[in-house]
Every structure is written in C-alpha cells, then in structure tokens.
Amino acid sequence: MAGASDKARFYLEQSVPELHELERKKIFTKDEITSIAKKRSDFEHILNARGSKPADYARYAEYEMNLESLRKKRVHRMGVKANVHTGQRRIFFILDRGTRKFHGDLGLWMQAIEYARKEKAHKKLARVFTSVLRMHPTKPELWIYAARYSTDVQADITTARSYMQRGLRFCKTSKLLWLEYVKLEMIYIAKIAARQKILGLDGSRPEKQAQSTTDESESDTIALPDVTAEDVDPGLESSLEEVAVQNLTSTPVLTGAIPIAIFDATTKQFPNNSALGKRFFDMFAEFDRAPCQAKILQHVLASLLKSAPTALETRICEFQQPLVGLEATSAAYPTALGQSLASVKASMQQIPHLRAKLATAALLTLVPLMRTEGLDVAIEKVMAASLRKFVAALQPQNQSSTLEQSGDRLADVVDLLLAQGRREDARHLTAYGLKHWKSDRLLQASAAVGPL
Template sequence: MAAASDKARFFLEQSVPELKEYERKGIFSADEITSIARKRSDFEHKINARGSTATDYARYAEFEINVEALRRKRVKRLGVKTTTHGGKRRIFFVFDRGTRKHPGDVDLWLQAIEFARKEKAYKKLQQIFASVLRLHPRKSDLWIYAAEFAMDENGDMTEARSYMQRGLRFCKSSKPMWLEYGRLEMSYIAKLQARREILGIAGSEARRATESAEEDENVLQLPKLTAMDVNPDVEGEEIDKAALQTLDSTPAMSGAIPIAIFDAAMAHFQDPAFALDFFGMVTEYDNLPACRRIAEHVESGLMKDYGQDWHSQICHIRLPVVSVPADSPAFVPAFREVLKRLKTAREKIQDPGFVPSARSCLQGLLELPDLDPAIQTVGDAVLASLQIS
C-alpha cells in the first residue's frame, strides 16, 4: 500500500507547477485548484492500488478531458497566453498507463482512439492503432476502424487497403470485414468520381471506359490485380501496393476491385445472404457509373449458383432499377420489369423470409424522390398485396 501511495504522490507532484501556473494566470480559482488536486489524488491512489480496473482509468481520463476543455475555454475568454503545460500529454499519459495495465480492455483502447482522433493527434493515433492491432488482431472492428481513419482523415487509400488486407489474414471469416472492404472501395470510387467532376473530366471519357468494360470483361484496361490484393491468405507478406495505387486512373471507375472482393468473399462463404448484403451496399452508390456493372455481376453470380434462393431473387428483382433515376423516362419500363420479376418470384419462392424482404425492397423504391404519381399508385397496390403471413 505504501508503494501505491508513493507512486500516486510522485505523479501528483509532477502536476504542481501546472496548477500553480493556472492559479497565477487566473485560469482557475484557488478553490478550483484545490478541487482538481483532490480529484487527481483520489484517482491516482485508486489506479495505483491493487484491484484497479480499466473503468477507473477511463473515468480518470474523462475527468482530465473535462478539465482540459474548461481550461481551453477560459484561456480563450481571458486572452491568456497558452500555458507551457500540455493537457493532451497528461490525458494520453493516463490512457497509456491504463492500456499497459489492462491491454485486454478494448473499450479503453477505443476511448483513447476517439480522443486522439478528436484532437487530430495523428502520429499518436498511428501508435495506438499499431499497439491495439498487435494485441487484438482478431477484432475485425478495429481493423475496419483503422482503415476508415486512414481513408477519411489521412486520405491514404494505400494505407486503408493495407489495414483491410492485413485484417483479413486474421479475420477471414468475418463477413462485416469483407463487406466493409467493399464499401471502402466503393467510397474510393465515389471520391475519384467527385474529383473528376470538379476537374471537369467526368464526361464522355468516363462513360467510354465504363461502356468498354461492360462490352468485354476480359479486356479491362486495368492494372493487373494479384490474388494478394483481395485474398490475404495467399503466401507472401508483400502486398502489391503499387498496383492498387495506380487504380487512381480512369479504369478504376469500372469497379474491378469491388467485384474481385465479392468473388473472393463468395468463394469463402458461399452464402447468398452475404451476397444480398453486398448487393445492398453497392446500390447505396447507385449514382456511380460502376454501380450498375457491379450489381449485375453480383446478381448474375447469384442467379447462376443459387437461383432458387430468395436472397438471389431479391437481387434479381431489384436489379432493373439500379442506377436508373426515378425521374428519367427509363425508370417506367425498369419498374415494370421489377413488378414482373416480383410476380414470378412469388409464384415459385415459398421461403417465409422472401415476402418481408420483398416488401422492404419495394417500399424503398416507393420512397424515392421525384417518383411519378402513377408509379406510386401501382406500387402501393402491389405493396398492399404482399401480405406477411
């Protein structure tokens, strides 16, 4: 117990100059300084004693985060020169001590990650990711989180792919991991498309590239993809990042990588339910030229191998209106084809899961903006006839 008290006293003494400066500059009153010191003393004695938990560290970090937020507000309001003591360093120090003592507590790691991300402490965040992924390589959510950070915050698609591919070595049986890998690639295509539109080069050239890809799948003008790019079980540690980086060019818009991801995942899972989830994810990007081609690939594979499964039929029903704007003339015949396929599927599919999913699919179409009133009327009538038993 004496050792715990000595450690607590040592850490508390380190914060004395900081507290004195706060009082001297009028950032905190004497009573507030006393209250902060008392709370820190309580936390330090608690975490240095036997039986301390990850929750104790989390609460300590939360307290320090609140103190730092209040300090910043007062510094800004009072116009005081920034203090030399780093509030962030103190908070990260609490997290570091906590994660070293309780490395198995993922929630504490996530709290540290969220704080680092909020503070834009990217170098520290990289260190945290490296540590937590080394300790918890089979937590697929952590790999997904790291990939999203690399893509959204750093804008580094190569790093994001690296996280996904390394994660799939450990979490190959994680369906969400494969699904999010596909989503990552679709988001990247969307970013490329937006960039091209801003630069004014997203017109006929992009359409020609997509049309060419649709005409002959064996003559894709794409850098050659290795098996490692989509299937991390392949031998060898070296990831062909260079090939993936070059996909920033126009041919990337054809959607070759999401298709390869889907094929690799289906080879492993052979699960129509996963394919339907992948199809739904792809159609969230139906404004992209590549969306239609990817959706057709998913649907054709399902109908070929699992044609009698209701998940396949839902994809088959939904396909005609993929990437067809609701206010375009082409939507009317496409919607007519949807209803035709729905009628055919109802006659041969007896699985109880089909009708609820079909209703959900049709309901989603009827909620599209700019939908023609006549289509709405017909759709409502069909929807009413789809009774859930």
C-alpha cells in the same frame, strides 16, 4: 503499500510546476489549486494501490479532460499565455498507463482513441492504433474504425486498404469486415467520380455558348473577352484533358475491378451464401454515382444465379437489378419495370413455395413508387394491377382469401416497413390498402403509422 504511496507521490510531484504556473497566472485560485492537488492525490493512490480497475483510469482521465477544458476557457477569456500541451500530455499519460495495465479492456482503448482524434493528435493516434491492433487483432470493429479514420480524416486510401487487408488476415470469417472493405472501395470510387465530374473530365463538359450582345448598347461597361489557357496554347487543354480522361476511365478503380475482386474473394470464403450475396447487392445498389455500379451488380447477380439459382435472395436481386439507379420518371423506367415484373412473375411460377415471400419483397420494393410525383399514367395503371396481384399472392397457394384476410396480410407488410424505419412508405401503403381491403389489423396499422 509504501511502494504505492511512493509512486503516487512521484507522479504528483511532476505536476507541481504546472500547478504553480496556473496559480501564478491566476488561471485558478489557491483554493482551486488545493482542490485539484487533492483530487489528483486521491486518484493516484487508487491507481497505484492493489485492486485498481479500468474504470478508475477512465474516471481519472475524464476528470483531467474536464479540468483541461475549463483551463482552456479561462485562458481564452483572460487572454493569458499558457502551455497548451501540458494537460494533453497528462491525459495521454494516464490513458497509456491504463492501457498498459489493462490491455484487454477495449473501453480504455476507445477512450484513448476518441481523445486523440478529438485533439487531432494524428501521430499519437497512429501509435494508439498500432498498439491496440497488436493487442486485439481479432476484433474486426477496430480494423474498420482505423480504416474509416484513414479515409474520412486523413484521406489516405492506401493506409485504409492496408488496415482492411491486415484485418482480413486475422478475421477471415468476419462478414462485416468483408462488407466494410468493399464499401470503402465503393466510397472511394464515388468520390473519384464526383471529382472527375466537377473537373469536367467525365465527358459532360458543356459546350461554350456564345455570349449575347443584345444588351451591349445599354450597358455602361466594356465587355472584355475571356482569355483561357486554351487561347494561349490551343493544344494544351485538349491534350492534357484527353490524357486525364483516359487515365481515369481506364484505371482498375473506376472500372470496378477492385470491388469485384473483393466480392469474388468473399464468395470463396463463404461459398453458396446467398444471404451474404444479397447484402453485397444491397450495398452496391446504394452507390448510384459510381460509374461501375451496373457492371458490379450484374457480376453479383451472375454469381448468385450460378451458386444459388433458386434461393429467395437470388430471385429478389434478379427482380431489383433492372430498377437500380433509375428515376421513376426517366424514359428507361417503363422498360425496366416491365423486366422486373416479368422476372418476379416467372420466379413465382418456377418456385411456388417462395411465392408469398417474393410478393412481400416486390411490395417492399415498389411501394416508394406510390409516392413519386409526375408518374406516367400507364405506369400508375401497371402499378395498381401489380400491387393487387402481389397482395393476392401473399395468401398461401390454392387458398382463397377474403378481403379481410388480404388486409391482414397487407398489414404484415406495413409492419415490415415500420421495422425498417420507412414510416412514409408504410403510411402510403396503408392508405392504398384501406381503399381496397378492410380489416381490423389494417386499421390498427393505420393508427400506428399516424394520420394519412
């Protein structure tokens, strides 16, 4: 016990100069300094005694964080100069001691990571990442966190890829890590495509328009012509931008080669897993701005049709693929909608036992169309007829259904929409259903979704 007291006294003595400075500059009063010293003494004796727990280190670090926050506010209000790193070093020192003693406690590690990120101590955070990943290499969430930090804060895709690739060596069976890796690449592609568009390197740069001179006589200023780099060197813009466009469009990044390679590696790790393939498909479908989206989706669908052609997930992807990335009011939408409806109809005929599940998936996909303003009249008619067919298909095959039974089945779809957080879609589907099918369950669903 004497050794514990000696350790505690040693650590406390190191903070004496800091406390003297705080008192001398009147940042804290003498009574407050006494209270701080007593609180630190209590914590140090607890930490250095036998039986200390990770929560003790966490509470000590939290106390010091609150104290440092108060110190900063008073320094700012009083306008005095003070050492800005002393408190930060003390907090890191406490957390380092805790993670060394309890290296298996992820809570302490995350507290250290979050504090370093909050303080923008990037070098320290890099060292913490190195240590925690060395201690917990089989935790996929840590690799994902480190990779996201590298891209979101540091804008360093190379380091982020390194984290993901190293993580996959230890966590090959983590589906989440594979999905997050390909999502990381898709986010990067979307960012590059957006920057390309902003810079006018996507081929959509508007042509220069001649300035109108109708108001020149009324203006009291002299309009001077714009002088650009192209005017000084006519070949400059065309040569540099053409090279830039060619380089950007031909790189493996924008062509989707990297996400496709990751997806192919995933299918080898998890063969014949149509549910995982559907998760990849849904994730790729979210990136409308990625120029390679259609190519990647087609590749995923082809892979699913080859490995599991009769799986429910495969048929849902086949039905949804033509509609991805299209606005309901675009000229190409009617044709795409026709392809999708034909696809789901064929699937229902080919795989009768999936008929009800396919109809449910079709309803979940098409319900947002009901909320689209300015929809073509012909599409509205097709939608109305299709919805009635899909509701009828919810009933088991070769069984006739009453209006009340159809309403009950539709209420099940409303429950699915609510479970997915799609309250507006649920509200519109309920309103549509009450016009055609009456049932107690549908009325209950109407009460659950709120006023129509």
